[in-house]
Amino acid sequence: MAALPLYILLCSGEHEKVHMAAMMASVGAVSERSVEVFVSMNAIFAFAQDAPERYRGGAFSDLMKQKRVTDSIMLFRQGKELGDLKMWACSMALDVTGWDEDRLTADLFDGPLGLTKFLSDAENGQFVTL
């Protein structure tokens, strides 16, 4: 039986949560699961193309930086390269920030999306919020 698709709602811009979303998304994708990530609220700032300090977090974030843990965006990219991973930018978050899609990290997002469509698609999948 095929594994349930995985839907990740990423709202937090905390480094630790962005990184966990990246780990889940990439591992899910390479494990033959369909994965979709919806990026909204503060999380959108972590995906700015010109973010001066992309990852902000707590004690564990500091440790990840010290230990040079793989970059979160690089993990999302690998998930896209190796599996079925789609990334959506919340249309409301784009509207509130006044950003166009081209303000986001290049070649990562599949487009803007509304929450209604994301929730509708996620009805028959496993849903995780971070």
Added chain:
Amino acid sequence: MADQILDAKGLNCPLPILRAKKALKDVPMGGTLQVIATDPGAVKDFEAFCRTTGNELVESTSEGKVFNFVIKRMS
């Protein structure tokens, strides 16, 4: 002797799995990939990875903190 060898020593989770997935693309169907890893979660991670992807975990051994896996590409 495996068709390909992936040295994933020193890489944190989930990089050994991601690298293995990438390396498997270059292994012919029915061929084998040997992975050497030191991530402490690797044993159970590779068991789960092979189960969900339909590949066969032919060998899983350890020597101290170094883990050795042989994966037969089935999918």
